[in-house]
Amino acid sequence: MRGFLLIDKAAGNSSFDVIRQLRKITGIKRIGHCGTLDPFATGLLICALGSYTRLNSLLEAREKSYEATLRLGQSTTTGDPEGEVEETAAPNIERFDARAITEAALALDELAVPKYSAVKIQGQRAYKLMRQGVEVEIAPRAVKVHSFQFINPNELSEQNPCLSYACTVSKGTYIRSLSIWIAAQMQTVAHTVSLRRTAIGDISVDDAVKLDELTDWQAALVPCERLFGHLVSRHMDAEQIRVLKHGQSVPVDMADTEQILVLNEMGGIETLGYIKDGHLHPKVNF
Structure with a gap:
C-alpha cells in the first residue's frame, strides 16, 4: 500500500x-512526513505511506x-511556550x-536558526546537544518571506502584548525565529505562543483530518495529482510503465525537463524521471 x-x-x-x-x-x-x-x-502534516516516502523531498x-x-x-530558551523564561523586557x-x-x-533574505531545533551538527540534533548542556553555533539560513500580514494588530495593548500574523515562507524558515525578529524591530524580545501550519503549497489544512477522526484511512488517501499538480506529469499505459x-x-513528444512524474491510468505515481532528447528516462521507480 502506498499513498x-x-x-x-x-x-x-x-x-x-x-x-x-x-x-x-x-x-x-x-x-514519513513532509516537514516537521x-x-x-x-496544522497540516502531509504523511507519505510506503514507497511514496521517496517523494517527500518534493x-x-x-x-x-x-x-x-x-x-x-x-523570551524563552526554546522560543516557544515549552521553554523556560530566559529574559523579560518592556x-x-x-x-x-x-x-x-x-x-x-x-525583504528578509536570512534568519537565525533556533538552537533548539532538529538541525544536525556533526551528526547530532541541535536540540539534543542543548539538552546535554552543549552550546551550539548555527549559521543563519537563507529564507524568503513570500507574504506577510498582521492579524488584528489594533488589539495590541499593554494588557495584551501579543501580535498575531499570517505568512507564507520558503522551506527551512523557522517561525519561532521570525517572531523573535519581529520583536527585535521593536527593540524588545518575544516568543511564539501559538503556531498553526495552514498550507503547504496549494494544499490546505482545511482538507486535512484529525487523527482521532481518521475512521477510514484508505478512504482518506489523497490523489497524487492533487498533491503534485505543480509538477510536470504524464499518464502512461502499463507497457510504457x-x-x-x-x-x-x-x-515522448515533450520538451526536455529535469523532473517529470509518470502516472498510471488510475492517477498513481509510478516513476519520477526526466526528459532528454525526446526520451523519458526513469530516476526513481515506485
Whole structure:
C-alpha cells in the first residue's frame, strides 16, 4: 500500500508521534512526513505511506503558510511556550509599526536558526546537544518571506502584548525565529505562543483530518495529482510503465525537463524521471 494522508496535527504531539500512531492505524511501517511541526504547533502534516516516502523531498521543498501569535516582552530558551523564561523586557508596543515591519519582513533574505531545533551538527540534533548542556553555533539560513500580514494588530495593548500574523515562507524558515525578529524591530524580545501550519503549497489544512477522526484511512488517501499538480506529469499505459521499471527510456513528444512524474491510468505515481532528447528516462521507480 502506498499513498498520502493529510493530517491536522494536534498540539502536544510531536510529528513522530503522528507517524507512530499512523503505523498502528494502518499497519504500514514505512511512513514519513513532509516537514516537521514542533510539538506545541498544530496544522497540516502531509504523511507519505510506503514507497511514496521517496517523494517527500518534493513536498518539503514547497513554500509553507502559517498563522502565529507571539508574546512581546518575554523570551524563552526554546522560543516557544515549552521553554523556560530566559529574559523579560518592556513590550515596547509604542514602537509597533505594522507597515514598516511588513515591508522589512518581505525583504528578509536570512534568519537565525533556533538552537533548539532538529538541525544536525556533526551528526547530532541541535536540540539534543542543548539538552546535554552543549552550546551550539548555527549559521543563519537563507529564507524568503513570500507574504506577510498582521492579524488584528489594533488589539495590541499593554494588557495584551501579543501580535498575531499570517505568512507564507520558503522551506527551512523557522517561525519561532521570525517572531523573535519581529520583536527585535521593536527593540524588545518575544516568543511564539501559538503556531498553526495552514498550507503547504496549494494544499490546505482545511482538507486535512484529525487523527482521532481518521475512521477510514484508505478512504482518506489523497490523489497524487492533487498533491503534485505543480509538477510536470504524464499518464502512461502499463507497457510504457513496464519499460521504465526495467530501467529503459520511453520516447515522448515533450520538451526536455529535469523532473517529470509518470502516472498510471488510475492517477498513481509510478516513476519520477526526466526528459532528454525526446526520451523519458526513469530516476526513481515506485
